[in-house]
Amino acid sequence: MPVDGRVARGDATRRLVLRRAVDVASVHGLAGLSVGGLAGELGLSKSGVFALFGSKEDLQLAAVEAAQGIFAEHVLAPARATPDGLPRLRVLCESWLDYSQQRVFPGGCFFFNVSAEFDAQPGRVRDAIAAMGRAFLAEIRACAAEAVSLGQLDADPELLAFELHALGRAANADAMLHGSAEPYRLARRAVAARLAQGQST
Incomplete structure (x- = not known):
């Protein structure tokens, strides 16, 4: 069945x-998103975007979902392509630090920033952000448990x-605040030391 051209364009x-929305939100927060602002930046009609x-x-929730997909591509996918256990845990940590340091989002880690923005604001947006945070922590924990x-x-x-x-999280926050890559270097050293400390002999 041929694809409807209007659907494809939509x-x-x-x-x-959404790609522009997640970039804007990573710097200015989800509260800084507006349909009119995004339409103007991208040369689109406000009514069409609305x-x-x-x-x-709905725009904020869609931005969270889009950011989750980008995060999964850059952080989760490399780890899941790595053998189980300690190798996967190492790659998961390295990929996460790389994703933040390389500014996949211009404001650093999207979820760190919007978590701080919405942590005291009940509602669907906070619930979506919190669910992502829990899922990622569970991923780290599952890798650690497998290594054990x-x-x-x-x-x-x-x-x-x-x-x-x-x-x-500390590396992302300090690097953004101070405009320095040093927190990432220290975080990598700390991760390596912590994993070495826990290695079975």
């Missing part, structure tokens, strides 16, 4: 708007996941 416009999303909250079960690490998977997650 999908392409939606992708274009028809794709319907409300500011394979005899590669002697550690508490829950505590180790919390520590590694904290190191990545």
Whole structure:
């Protein structure tokens, strides 16, 4: 069955708007998104963009979902292509730090920034952001648990996941605030040291 040209154009416009939306939100926050602003930046009609999303909250939720897909591509996919256990855990941490340092989003880690923005604001947007945060922490914990079960690490998977997650968040925050790559270097050293400390002998 041939694809309706209007549907294809609508999908392409939606992708274009969301790619710009996640970049804007990574710097200015999800509250800084507006249908009119994005339409003006991209040379699109406001009514056309509004028809794709319907409300500011729908736009924010779509931006979170789009950012999640980009995060998965840059962070989760490389790890999941790596053997189970400690190798996967290492790649997961390295990919996360690379994603932040390379500014896949211009404002650093999208989810770190919007989490701070919405952590005290109940609603669907915070729920979506929180779900992503829980899922990523669970991914780290699952990798750590697999490394323990394979005899590669002697550690508490829950505590180790919390520590590694904290190191990545601290590196992103300090690097953005101070405009320096040094926090990433330190985080990589700290991750390597923590994993070496936990390696079974």
